[in-house]
Amino acid sequence: MAFDAMSDTSDGDLLALYANGDQAAARALMLRHAPRVLSLAKRLLKDTVEAEDVTQEAMLRLWKVAPDWRTGEAKVSTWLYRVGSNLCTDRLRKKRGVGLDEAPEIEDETPNVEDQMIAADRGRAVHRAMERLPDRQRLALTLRHFEEQSNPEIALVLETSVEAVESLLSRARRTLAADLSSSRSALGLTKE
Numbered sequence: 001m002a003f004d005a006m007s008d009t010s011d012g013d014l015l016a017l018y019a020n021g022d023q024a025a026a027r028a029l030m031l032r033h034a035p036r037v038l039s040l041a042k043r044l045l046k047d048t049v050e051a052e053d054v055t056q057e058a059m060l061r062l063w064k065v066a067p068d069w070r071t072g073e074a075k076v077s078t079w080l081y082r083v084g085s086n087l088c089t090d091r092l093r094k095k096r097g098v099g100l101d102e103a104p105e106i107e108d109e110t111p112n113v114e115d116q117m118i119a120a121d122r123g124r125a126v127h128r129a130m131e132r133l134p135d136r137q138r139l140a141l142t143l144r145h146f147e148e149q150s151n152p153e154i155a156l157v158l159e160t161s162v163e164a165v166e167s168l169l170s171r172a173r174r175t176l177a178a179d180l181s182s183s184r185s186a187l188g189l190t191k192e
Contacts, residue, residue, distance in 0.1 A: 012071030019066040026063065033077060034059055036147065037084040043146050044088040044139070046127075054091065058084045078156040081149070085139055085157060092135075129179040137172035140165055 006014060006028040017025035037058050041051035058080050130138050136158060143149040143157060151169075155162045 010071075011076035012069065015062070015066050015069045015076060016071065018063070019069070029062070029076070030059060033062075033080050036077070037080050040081060040084050040142065040147050041088055043142050044085065045091060050091060054084055054087045057087055074156070075153075078153055081143065081147075081153070081157045082159070085143075089135060089139070125180060125183055126176070129176050132179065133172050133175060137168050137175070140168040141172045141176075144169055 006017075006024060009017075009025075009028065011029065011032070014025040014029050018029065034055050038051055038055040041054040042048060045051050045054065061083050062076070062080060130141065133141070140154055140158065143154045144151070149157070151162050151165045154165045158165065158168075
């Protein structure tokens with residue numbers, strides 16, 4: 001099957017085609033899902049090289065399960081998010097003794113230097129506040145607000161209920177708001 005013809009093919013069908021030796025199906029799945037896994041890993045790990053390794057490992061694990069994949073039991077995207085987030089969590093746990101506050105500055109495409117500095121300060125403050133969140137709250141918040149996943153999709157990734165996801169998100173937001181409240185004025189977050 002030609003690669004262009006695969007754009008409308010479902011993930012489950014592409015995985016079945018790959019399991020039968022179709023390399024174009026693997027390419028289609030890779031192009032469809034690797035960028036989102038990479039984005040998630042970059043946000044969680046704050047290290048592009050580590051994030052690329054996680055993405056590669058997640059895709060390799062998908063290729064390994066392809067022959068046994070049961071279409072309809074899970075979405076490929078959800079499965080990849082779960083695997084990717086677990087790989088990130090494992091790497092973060094190994095690094096716990098090392099300072100994770102060495103995040104790169106958030107780049108802003110606004111040409112105004114002052115706006116760039118304010119945005120960078122806000123980004124660092126939010127990053128520091130998010131780093132203090134418990135792992136599951138941080139992951140739920142990242143999936144919801146940075147990866148734009150729905151609560152049911154997050155529940156599948158975290159292997160929990162939608163209600164538990166809502167609770168995680170609510171607690172994370174309250175904690176972030178409280179953590180950032182003392183620096184609202186310095187971060188330019190007050191209404192004039």
